[in-house]
Amino acid sequence: MKYLSKLFSLLILWTFCMGCTKHGESDVLIPIVDTIAPNVGSAGDQINIIGSNFSTKIKDNVVIFGVGQPAVVTAATPTRLTVTIPEASDGAWVLMLRVKNSQTIRAGLVTIVSLPTITSMSPVTGPAGTQITLNGTNFSSTISDNVVKINGVDATIQKVSDTRLTAVIPPGATSGPVTLTVRGKNATMIAGSNFNNFKIVPASEFGTPGQAYDISSTVSFDYANAIDTDGNLWGINSKDGQIYKLSYKDGSVLKKVSIADIGFDNTLSSYGGVGITRDSNGRLHAYIAGASSTGSKAYVVSITNTGVVTKDFATVLLGSSGLTAHDFVILSTGEVLTTNGTGYSTDDNDLVRLNTNGTYDIYYEGARARDLVVEGKELYVLRYFRGVPTHVLIEFYKLDHNKVKTTIGFPYSAHNASSVNYVNGPLNSAVFWQLEAFTMANGDIYTGESYNQLIRKVDLHTSTLEVTKIAGIDPYTPFPRPFQVFTGSFDNVTLPMITSLLYDDKHKVMYAFGFDGKITRLALN
Known part of the structure; x- marks a missing residue:
């Protein structure tokens, strides 16, 4: 009987303990989340959920991003879960958590961001202190979130948005890769x-x-300008009839050539200028049209770097004022050329050769030259030759010493159209807006547009003659510009309404001249 009593007591105790076990398994504690660190990341990154009441069995912990985006739990302790962020679109996601059979709780927010990319950087060369611009995606608009280094040395970040960042190359930096960490x-x-x-x-x-x-x-300055061998700018202003020299350093007027300085003809009462150019030997020459009591006169003259003007020869005055000629160049052969018109689409001008005996002849008939550039032994021409209400078909071509013409390409130049932007790509499908001028640099063509206020490059080293933007604000906004930035990086500078471009090969700089009297100097690589 005593034995049966003990057995009965053990059975009751066993039944109670079994009940406790079953009851303990069903009463799972609700997890508690204190923090999520970090709470920003990209797909594949690991984050930590820190709190209590987690299961040490990985499979017992279920983590969901938003609705239906499960995440992989890679490690678990009672107080920490390590979770891999799943593939998901950018944005703030609600993180939900369930442990064993507990109720699902809202653990917090995790922001998913795509990895940053760099699509371009400019410039790619310069001294310490150069401001560089990185374009790309998924930058942080908070400056401190971004770290830029050049060859391992920290650069100073000046301004940043989601897609663009500007930084300054630090002192002591050496050539190498520019890296960005966001x-x-x-x-x-x-x-x-x-x-x-x-x-x-x-x-x-x-x-x-x-x-x-x-x-x-x-x-x-007017259309046809020149650079002397020291890098100074020279131009003729037709409005006040003066020749000017501007310092390359600060733009101040160093020399203003007056009538009194033209000692070879003291009868001149006034004069204006068609253009000024540099010959293949580096000497400056100008084509001037003067007035005197005995009538109109015209000369081709030489100008020294100090501004001394001497007569090369007396020549013919084209047009009633001598100013209908638009350009003025001297070939490597010494032949002096100008035009007998402006070269707009309705003006079928010719290239005219000015002879030292005071006569002239037609050098190339039907040139329709809007702008002329001498490059080595060849003459490059920008030609307007077909006008329609809003567009002008143009042509780039070149002439050798035998006047053999080689066509380069046929882009369009839009005129007087309020909604035209521009088109890059192969030259023959490119679109410009009021293309006024061009120059040559490193064997390629650089164009200047007055309406778009852009400089673009025609890469003559590519089979399709690719056109790309070099400088000017993009995307285009109608002029007058709502903001003016006349000094800065190529892609963030307001250029003038370009009428003339010049390239100084010795010092690797380009000058853009505008209708409004503004001049911009661009330092090329």
């Missing part, structure tokens, strides 16, 4: 890009490569 994530280059190698070069008084500079000119 919230600890390394930015990747787009496929095929190698924009992020920066070359350190010595500082130049002509400016930092990739930067544009406003020159404060006191006069408005």
Whole structure:
């Protein structure tokens, strides 16, 4: 009997304990979340959920992003879960958590961001202190979230948005890759890009490569201008009849050639200028039209770097004022050429050769030349030759010493159209807006547009003659510009309404002249 009593007591105790076990398994504690660290990341990143009442069995912990985006739990302790962020679109996601059979709780918010990319960088060369611009995606608008280094040395970030960042190359930096880290994530280059190698070069008084500079000119230069061998600018202003020289450093007027300085003809009472150019030996020459008591006169003259004017020869005055000629160049053969018209679509002008005996002849008939550039032994021509209400078909061509013409390409130039932007790509399908001028640099054509206020490059080294933008604000906004930035990086500078472009090969700078008297100097690589 005593034995049966003990057995009965053990049975009751066993039944109670079994009940406790079953009851304990069903009463799972609700998890508690204190924090999520980090709470920003990209797909594949790991985050930590820190709190209590988690299961040490990984499969017992279920983590969901938003609705139906399960995440993989890679490690679990009673107080920490390590979770991999799943593939999901950018934005703030609600993180939900369930442990065993507990109720599902809202654990917090996790922001998913795509990895940053760099699509371009400019400039790619310059001295310490150069401002560079990185374009791309998924940058942080908070400056401190972004870290830029050049060859391992921290650069100073000036301004940043989600897609554009400007930074300054630091002192002591050496040539090498420019890297960007956003919230600890390394930015990747787009496929095929190698924009992020920066070359350190010595500082130049002509400016930092990739930067544009406003020159404060006191006069408005006209179309045909020149650069002397020291890098100074020379131009003739038809309105006040003066020849001007501007310093390349600060734009101040160093020399104003007056009538009194033209000692070979003291009868002149006034004069204006068609243009000024440099010959193949580096000497400056001008074509001037003067007035005197005995009538109109015209001369081709030489100008020294100090502004001394001497007569090359007396010549013919084209047009009633001598100013209907639009351009003036001297070939490597010494032949002096101008035009007998402006070269607009309704003006079928010719290239005219001015002879030293005072006569002239037609050098090339039907040129319709809007702008002329001598490059080595060839003459490059911008030609307007078909006008329609809103567009003009144009042509780039060149003439050799035998006047054999070689066509380069046929883009369009839009005129007087309020909604035209521009089209890059192969030259024959490119669109310009009021293309007024061009120059040659490093064997390629650089164009200037007055309406778009852009400089673009025609790459003559490519089979399709690719057209790309070099400088000017993009995307285009109708003029007058709502903002004015006359000094800055190529892609963030307001250029003048371009009427003339010049390239100084010796100092690797380009000058853009505008209708409004503004001049911009651009330091090329």
